[in-house]
Amino acid sequence: MKRFEKITMKATALLLSVFAFGTTVLAQGNPTLSDAEVASAAVTANQIDIDFAAIAKEKSKNTQVLEFARTMANDHQAVIDQAVALTEKLSVTPKDNAVSQQLKADAEKTKEQLRAKSGKAFDRAYIDNEVSYHTAVIAAVKDILIPETENAELKDLLTSVVPALEAHLEHAKMIQHKMSGK
Amino acid sequence: MMLPMLTATLKALLPCALILLTGFPFLKERPAAKLHRVEIVQMKFSPSSLSVQPGDTVVFVNLDVVTHDVTEASGKSWRSPPLAAKDSWKKVVRTSANYYCSFHPVMKGTITVQ
Numbered sequence: 108m109k110r111f112e113k114i115t116m117k118a119t120a121l122l123l124s125v126f127a128f129g130t131t132v133l134a135q136g137n138p139t140l141s142d143a144e145v146a147s148a149a150v151t152a153n154q155i156d157i158d159f160a161a162i163a164k165e166k167s168k169n170t171q172v173l174e175f176a177r178t179m180a181n182d183h184q185a186v187i188d189q190a191v192a193l194t195e196k197l198s199v200t201p202k203d204n205a206v207s208q209q210l211k212a213d214a215e216k217t218k219e220q221l222r223a224k225s226g227k228a229f230d231r232a233y234i235d236n237e238v239s240y241h242t243a244v245i246a247a248v249k250d251i252l253i254p255e256t257e258n259a260e261l262k263d264l265l266t267s268v269v270p271a272l273e274a275h276l277e278h279a280k281m282i283q284h285k286m287s288g289k
Numbered sequence: 290m291m292l293p294m295l296t297a298t299l300k301a302l303l304p305c306a307l308i309l310l311t312g313f314p315f316l317k318e319r320p321a322a323k324l325h326r327v328e329i330v331q332m333k334f335s336p337s338s339l340s341v342q343p344g345d346t347v348v349f350v351n352l353d354v355v356t357h358d359v360t361e362a363s364g365k366s367w368r369s370p371p372l373a374a375k376d377s378w379k380k381v382v383r384t385s386a387n388y389y390c391s392f393h394p395v396m397k398g399t400i401t402v403q
Contacts, residue, residue: 178392182355185374189354270332271355277395 140204140255146194147201148210148252149265152244153183153190155214159236162221169230171282179237179275186268193264206251234283241276245269322346322381327398329357329372329390334398343383343402350377357396362387 140148156179163176194201217236224232248265256262322344328335330352341347349359351372359378360368368391369378382400390396 181392185355267331267354271353274332274393274395278393281394 140206140252141202142197142256142258142261143194143199143202144204144206145252145256145261145265146190146199147203148206149248149268150187150190150201151207151210152247153187155210156183156237156240156244157187158214158218159221159233159240162218163229163233166221166225166229167233169227171285172230172233175234175237175278175282178278182271182275186271189264193260197258197260199258199261206247231283231286234279234286237279238276238283241272241279245272245276248272324348326350328352329396332393332396334359334388334390334396337398338401339399340401340403341382344381346379346381347400348377348379351375355392357390357392359388359398360391362389362397 160176160180160183163172164180167173167176217240221229221232221236248269253262253265256265320342323342323346325339325341325345325347327339327347327349329349332353334349339347349369349372351357351374354374356371356373358369358371359380363386367380367386369380371392372378382402385402386400388398388400
């Protein structure tokens with residue numbers, strides 16, 4: 108149990124580091140993200156949660172967890188499709204950048220930790236990670252990506268995604284609460 | 290001789306008088322069933338609370354990017370098919386119901402039949 112808590116805390120810290128990294132970059136007055144970089148970070152953040160859902164589909168037998176994972180995969184794919192359609196319309200090619208790279212690096216570590224688990228321990232770790240990940244992504248979208256975006260349509264898209272992320276977070280918390288038996 | 294005739298006449302006229310007084314209730318049509326629109330937007334049902342008359346129709350329109358549905362809450366006695374972006378679904382409502390989106394259970398709504 109202690110090991111599980113330690114891993115969860117580590118995962119949370121890693122994910123929050125993306126947010127901390129982004130705010131530090133901005134606080135230091137470094138060059139701001141271009142719209143192409145914002146688009147890349149947004150697509151990456153959505154793809155990461157689809158990847159987490161794929162691991163859940165592979166490893167979980169819990170109906171609630173599987174349904175949640177299916178919703179995550181479908182919703183985040185819908186957001187990616189819309190983002191890709193918009194970038195094509197705007198003739199913007201998503202550009203890899205430090206924020207996207209940090210997101211990917213953190214996600215790889217989390218995936219490794221999730222793959223090492225099974226049964227109820229996996230279900231708990233997956234849902235705990237969904238709570239942490241959505242919390243970090245909501246903060247990053249609101250405080251980094253939206254303020255950094257210049258194009259009004261891209262800004263609108265990011266703004267419209269926030270309620271979905273918040274609904275996902277609340278849904279994950281509901282499952283987490285049920286799992287804890289409270 | 291006159292009294293029975295008067296009584297019979299009154300008996301015959303009484304229903305007519307009642308009909309006139311009540312304004313031909315059997316001829317009155319029920320108010321036309323209304324169409325109510327509930328938009329699904331920004332992960333919310335809007336309006337989330339709706340009052341309708343029995344037999345009214347409620348149309349749910351998904352204006353979000355993600356897929357939603359409309360599922361009766363207590364016994365799941367009815368549910369819509371999955372509604373992709375821009376899809377809509379109609380239901381004739383006869384009883385009050387609480388409902389939610391089964392994909393996003395934090396999204397809830399109520400229909401009250403008056």
